[in-house]
Amino acid sequence: MWGIVATMAAGLVFAGFELPRLKRAQLHKERLVFLAALGLAVTLNVLHALRIPLPSPFKLIEAIYGPIGKAFFAVFK
Amino acid sequence: MGMLERGQINQIQLFALVMLFTLGDTLLVVPGYTAMIAGRDGWLSGMLSVSMGMGVLLLYAALQRRNPARTLVQICQSRLGRWAGSIAASIYVFGFLLLLSASMVRVLTDFMSTQIMPNTPVQVIALLFLVLVVRAARGGIETIARTAEISAPWVMLLLGLLVMFVIPESHIDRIQPFLYNGVKPVIAGSLTFLAYGFIETGSFLMIFPFVRGGERGLRKPLLLGGAAGGTLLVAIIFFCLTVFGPGITASSTYPSYMLAKKIEIGEFLQRIEAIMAIAWLFTIFFKLTLSFYGICLGAAQMFKLSDYKLFTFPLALLLLVMSDLLAPNIIAINNSAQHYPWFDMTIVVGGTLLLLAVGWLKDKRGAVGGPQSIHAEGERASDAAKEVPSGEDADR
Numbered sequence: 012m013w014g015i016v017a018t019m020a021a022g023l024v025f026a027g028f029e030l031p032r033l034k035r036a037q038l039h040k041e042r043l044v045f046l047a048a049l050g051l052a053v054t055l056n057v058l059h060a061l062r063i064p065l066p067s068p069f070k071l072i073e074a075i076y077g078p079i080g081k082a083f084f085a086v087f088k
Numbered sequence: 089m090g091m092l093e094r095g096q097i098n099q100i101q102l103f104a105l106v107m108l109f110t111l112g113d114t115l116l117v118v119p120g121y122t123a124m125i126a127g128r129d130g131w132l133s134g135m136l137s138v139s140m141g142m143g144v145l146l147l148y149a150a151l152q153r154r155n156p157a158r159t160l161v162q163i164c165q166s167r168l169g170r171w172a173g174s175i176a177a178s179i180y181v182f183g184f185l186l187l188l189s190a191s192m193v194r195v196l197t198d199f200m201s202t203q204i205m206p207n208t209p210v211q212v213i214a215l216l217f218l219v220l221v222v223r224a225a226r227g228g229i230e231t232i233a234r235t236a237e238i239s240a241p242w243v244m245l246l247l248g249l250l251v252m253f254v255i256p257e258s259h260i261d262r263i264q265p266f267l268y269n270g271v272k273p274v275i276a277g278s279l280t281f282l283a284y285g286f287i288e289t290g291s292f293l294m295i296f297p298f299v300r301g302g303e304r305g306l307r308k309p310l311l312l313g314g315a316a317g318g319t320l321l322v323a324i325i326f327f328c329l330t331v332f333g334p335g336i337t338a339s340s341t342y343p344s345y346m347l348a349k350k351i352e353i354g355e356f357l358q359r360i361e362a363i364m365a366i367a368w369l370f371t372i373f374f375k376l377t378l379s380f381y382g383i384c385l386g387a388a389q390m391f392k393l394s395d396y397k398l399f400t401f402p403l404a405l406l407l408l409v410m411s412d413l414l415a416p417n418i419i420a421i422n423n424s425a426q427h428y429p430w431f432d433m434t435i436v437v438g439g440t441l442l443l444l445a446v447g448w449l450k451d452k453r454g455a456v457g458g459p460q461s462i463h464a465e466g467e468r469a470s471d472a473a474k475e476v477p478s479g480e481d482a483d484r
Contacts, residue, residue, distance in 0.1 A: 014211075018405070021405065022405070025401035025402070028401070029397075029398055029401060033395065036395070038393075038394060040393065041393050041398055044391055044398065045398040045399075045402070048398070048399060048403070048406075049401065049402040049405070051402070051406070052403070052406040052409070053405065055406065055409045055410075056405055056408065056409045059412065059413065065409075065413055067413050067414055067415065068187055068410070068413070069414045069415050069420070069424055069428075072187075072427060072428060073424070075431075076430040076431050076434075077426075079427065080427035080429075080430055081426075083276070083279070083430075084125075084276060084426065086272075087272045088272060088273060
């Protein structure tokens with residue numbers, strides 16, 4: 012539970028640090044991109060803290076490159 | 089688009105960065121992998137990897153030479169056009185670099201939690217390290233490069249001392265006879281080292297444009313840095329094998345850390361494996377920081393933003409969760425070494441070859457004087473005109 016709170020707090024601190032800087036520089040598109048990226052990162056952290064299963068990128072790599080690796084070691088061993 | 093990064097680094101700094109990057113996580117994890125596959129000939133695998141690695145580094149330098157003053161994201165966009173270029177660039181930035189960074193965080197937390205701080209939550213370790221990485225990435229390429237310049241001699245000294253101190257413990261008969269099982273295992277064993285040590289230096293394709301002296305000055309520091317890092321690694325593999333023998337080296341996750349534990353000078357200088365841990369924290373810091381910086385810069389260039397620092401905090405949070413998601417445990421991480429090298433190879437080496445081929449074809453058509461060349465020249469000129477420093481007030 013405290014993981015969720017900590018992530019949310021971290022997200023707020025980061026936003027409070029970054030948004031005024033971007034606003035002062037009048038970088039509007041950048042502010043939107045920042046909020047989207049931060050939202051994505053915080054959401055994933057919260058989902059992970061709630062133990063909702065998320066896909067592992069290594070699974071995808073294994074599915075694509077696993078056979079190549081196996082074939083390589085079959086030839087060279 | 090304004091200039092995102094106005095820093096410049098010199099060739100000595102590039103040398104230091106390449107050396108530290110090559111050592112990276114490889115220093116700790118690769119001796120075990122190599123010994124697992126190549127057995128007592130693991131050090132020969134290492135030498136094979138280093139020589140092939142030089143070829144990979146030359147390939148990257150060749151790509152940069154044909155596409156001066158551009159990061160890989162910009163090369164993709166100019167060579168492959170808008171759509172294909174964006175797809176290729178996102179595979180590089182959000183596939184290769186992102187997974188590389190997440191793996192670095194994971195390898196770091198696995199090491200710290202199994203060897204040094206078993207009772208500390210891994211998130212705390214990752215967080216403390218990521219704070220440093222974010223700070224370095226926000227500082228820009230000059231900050232990273234100067235830090236590398238300061239740390240590189242220390243890493244060389246610590247690893248040099250490590251190698252010197254274990255010489256009395258090593259027995260050459262533990263790796264004899266050479267090539268008993270033929271050359272096939274030696275070739276198979278070189279794969280992981282080649283991928284993790286040299287192919288992953290493809291992260292540098294995001295910072296090559298900032299090297300002072302342009303594309304012509306890249307080759308020498310690249311090759312020297314790769315050779316220095318590679319030689320140290322081969323020496324460490326060699327001494328792991330001659331001190332422990334191939335069996336123990338293959339079955340341990342961090343043989344080089346174990347090697348440092350063997351050091352004992354008289355009765356009074358013991359347990360100095362911390363020097364190994366310190367050296368390794370430096371090297372993995374640079375590997376992580378460079379790929380982290382590459383993601384921020386690459387994402388900003390892809391979305392045509394005039395600030396890359398805005399990605400640093402969200403990315404750190406993302407890496408925190410991604411590093412945990414990669415695999416359920418350290419065994420699964422170790423098993424990924426069987427196929428992950430192929431991912432590196434197809435994405436970075438394959439991508440580099442593709443870009444070189446497309447560039448060569450376009451230039452050849454341009455030399456004949458087709459309409460393509462005029463278009464390309466015009467594009468280049470307008471690009472140059474746009475490179476006026478702006479977004480200065482965005483800095484902090």
